[in-house]
Amino acid sequence: MAGMGCTFQPVSGDICFHDFLPIMVQKIGQEDFMKELCSGFRMLADPRTNTITIPSLKKNARRLGLEGMTDQEFREMISQGDIDGDGVLSEKEFCVLMIRSSPALLAQAETWLLDALDEELMECMEESSEDDN
Numbered sequence: 753m754a755g756m757g758c759t760f761q762p763v764s765g766d767i768c769f770h771d772f773l774p775i776m777v778q779k780i781g782q783e784d785f786m787k788e789l790c791s792g793f794r795m796l797a798d799p800r801t802n803t804i805t806i807p808s809l810k811k812n813a814r815r816l817g818l819e820g821m822t823d824q825e826f827r828e829m830i831s832q833g834d835i836d837g838d839g840v841l842s843e844k845e846f847c848v849l850m851i852r853s854s855p856a857l858l859a860q861a862e863t864w865l866l867d868a869l870d871e872e873l874m875e876c877m878e879e880s881s882e883d884d885n
């Protein structure tokens with residue numbers, strides 16, 4: 753992650769994913785960016801359920817330098833993204849959360865991002881999910 757200008761330090765619930773998202777898009781392009789999001793999901797998810805849970809976050813957070821986060825912060829992260837309210841993050845919820853958490857990215861790239869989301873997520877979800885709804 754060197755050179756991303758982000759140390760992933762959580763600042764009172766405001767996770768420092770934000771800053772590098774637009775940079776990543778510029779650097780690697782939108783298609784690869786979506787792949788990165790999906791692979792980020794896989795890094796954090798519980799492979800048995802293919803969802804991000806508080807235990808899976810805690811277990812995998814170290815890889816992302818997030819080991820300083822508290823249970824409360826993990827819970828907030830999940831509840832912020834938990835669109836369907838089942839208490840865990842699906843791949844789509846995770847990607848939407850990451851994108852929503854970057855106002856700069858949203859402002860700059862809303863249109864293509866929504867398109868890319870649809871396409872890439874369909875692919876991601878076809879690959880990895882059988883429990884869609």
Ligand SMILES: [Ca+2]
Nearest residue numbers: 834836838840
């Ligand atoms: Ca959910």
